[in-house]
Amino acid sequence: MDLNEKFMKEALRTARDAGRRGEVPVGAALVLEGRVLARAGNATLARRDPTAHAEVVALRRGARRLGNHRLTGATLYVTLEPCLMCLGAMVQARIHRCVFGARDPKVRASSLFRLPRLRRGLNHRFEIAGGVLEKGCAGLLQSFFKERRKGRREAGGTALTRPRGPRRLRAS
Numbered sequence: 599m600d601l602n603e604k605f606m607k608e609a610l611r612t613a614r615d616a617g618r619r620g621e622v623p624v625g626a627a628l629v630l631e632g633r634v635l636a637r638a639g640n641a642t643l644a645r646r647d648p649t650a651h652a653e654v655v656a657l658r659r660g661a662r663r664l665g666n667h668r669l670t671g672a673t674l675y676v677t678l679e680p681c682l683m684c685l686g687a688m689v690q691a692r693i694h695r696c697v698f699g700a701r702d703p704k705v706r707a708s709s710l711f712r713l714p715r716l717r718r719g720l721n722h723r724f725e726i727a728g729g730v731l732e733k734g735c736a737g738l739l740q741s742f743f744k745e746r747r748k749g750r751r752e753a754g755g756t757a758l759t760r761p762r763g764p765r766r767l768r769a770s
């Protein structure tokens with residue numbers, strides 16, 4: 599089997615697990631020297647953490663496991679085209695390559711990231727490739743959002759998407 603597909607399947611598995619927990623089903627697998635160093639699914643709801651995207655959680659786990667905040671030579675597989683925050687985190691981690699599955703047609707952060715002006719300003723560059731197992735990765739997200747819309751209609755409102763936790767902000 600194609601290595602990219604093999605590792606993307608690992609990422610897809612974690613994405614499915616995240617979906618079962620009610621998170622947006624995005625998963626990541628961090629690979630170093632041909633082995634999976636860390637896996638993670640989206641965990642923004644469970645952790646009540648806006649930065650707990652699959653990629654960031656996988657990078658943190660991988661770095662902890664390796665005992666090094668630099669993940670030189672690592673490849674990060676992720677089921678959805680990463681956002682700018684995650685691409686920034688990959689720069690900080692000094693990864694070697696990022697391979698994603700489904701494209702994010704609205705944002706296309708990976709193409710923004712290729713802008714020469716931006717690239718020149720970065721202290722580390724890495725390769726980004728997309729479209730691996732694209733159908734499976736995109737299909738998982740599509741069915742998740744379809745189900746969620748259906749659930750919302752049945753609940754008669756937006757209750758399912760309302761964030762948990764305090765609703766009102768206290769003046770500081």
Ligand SMILES: [Zn+2]
Pocket residue numbers: 651653680681682683684685
């Ligand atoms: Zn992200």
